Amino acid sequence: MLGFPADGERRAPISAVLFERSVRVLHVHSGNLWGGIESFLATVARRADLVPEMHSEFALCFDGRLRDELRRAGATENDLGRVRTRAPWSVVRARRELRRLLAERKFDVVVCHSAWGQAMFGGVPRTLGLPEVFYLHDRVRGPAFEPMVVAHTVVQIE
Numbered sequence: 001m002l003g004f005p006a007d008g009e010r011r012a013p014i015s016a017v018l019f020e021r022s023v024r025v026l027h028v029h030s031g032n033l034w035g036g037i038e039s040f041l042a043t044v045a046r047r048a049d050l051v052p053e054m055h056s057e058f059a060l061c062f063d064g065r066l067r068d069e070l071r072r073a074g075a076t077e078n079d080l081g082r083v084r085t086r087a088p089w090s091v092v093r094a095r096r097e098l099r100r101l102l103a104e105r106k107f108d109v110v111v112c113h114s115a116w117g118q119a120m121f122g123g124v125p126r127t128l129g130l131p132e133v134f135y136l137h138d139r140v141r142g143p144a145f146e147p148m149v150v151a152h153t154v155v156q157i158e
């Protein structure tokens with residue numbers, strides 16, 4: 001049973017119920033801003049002890065406060081290289097770098113943490129047979145990314 005235990009009652013931690021084995025997660029994000037998503041990712045890194053069955057790594061495109069926070073937390077962060085939509089070759093290069101990283105390491109799932117990240121990297125994990133999660137922390141803003149996000153997002157309901 002999940003939830004808060006009554007006085008003196010002991011229950012298995014939620015992580016023991018959710019994960020039958022450890023799970024390796026790659027979190028993909030731009031990394032050049034600081035806000036809610038970045039704070040969330042830094043917290044995931046800092047509080048990895050709360051879910052020891054989940055091993056998180058991070059793949060970022062830019063240097064910034066998020067990369068600094070991840071390093072301070074002792075998290076593994078991978079550099080995908082700077083991406084500019086006005087420079088399509090930078091998108092191709094970063095997608096190739098993500099594909100190389102996924103092929104070399106054994107991740108169980110890849111999480112793209114924004115419409116931008118999904119637009120730039122969506123579909124890459126599936127080319128290697130990996131599950132992909134699009135974690136939209138807020139609504140998609142503006143028409144520019146919407147078609148790209150939709151093109152790379154697969155909804156599967158079982």
